[in-house]
Amino acid sequence: PVGSNLFDRLTSMTGKPLAKVRGRMNSTPQQQRTRQRLKTLTALCSLLGASLAHAADTPDPARFAPCVAELKSGALARGVSAAGYEPGKQIGISLDVASSEFYNKETGKYRFDGEERDSAYMLDYYENLINEYPIVSIEDPLQEDDWDGYTTLTAAIGEKVQIVGDDFFVTNPVRLKKGIDMGACNAILIKVNQIGTVTETLDAIKMAQQ
Secondary structure (H helix, E strand, O other): OEOOOHHHHHHHHHOOOHHHHHHOOOOOHHHHHHHHHHHHHHHHHHHHOOOHHHHHOOOOOOOEOOOHHHHHOOHHHHHHHHOOOOEOOOEOEEEEOOHHHHEEOOOOEEEEOOEEEOHHHHHHHHHHHHHHOOEEEEEOOOOOOOHHHHHHHHHHHOOOOEEEEOOOOOOOHHHHHHHHHHOOOOEEOOOHHHHOOHHHHHHHHHHHHO
């Protein structure tokens, strides 16, 4: 996902066209990162034939999510290069797979590209992706109850990329403790609304930091 909530924040603060907002940014680290994201998103939209308005025209957190074919075609890496950055070093690609959304509980398989794939296939699939493309983070690569799969995946590629548990951990200290003990994932996405209490959220944060 690229540019989550970025357009709304900038346009609501200034009321200025996107290009003008970008030109007025200062040089704090946060503003530099914002500038990098905007430049890259603009380049990607141009390469993929999408508009900036379309990229922001959805309430979904993943505002601009090109398909896997566009990743494999090299379009995303070319967009980073076109924006003036080095893929994999200055800007990397993060995947929010949300794999539970295309997991079939009845068959125990993941269905995409018109076929059903098992967990072993998914592990090989991700390993091949990170070897070919400048991917730095994969969020929810497997369905939320595949503990053994997450452990195997983390052992295989956890030294190379960030493996984030969002739907997998749901900011739950109990699930996080189990994941740490098993070596499943090496990062967690914290959301207060997932677990429901500030106390449990803080417990999860402290546990993750340890």
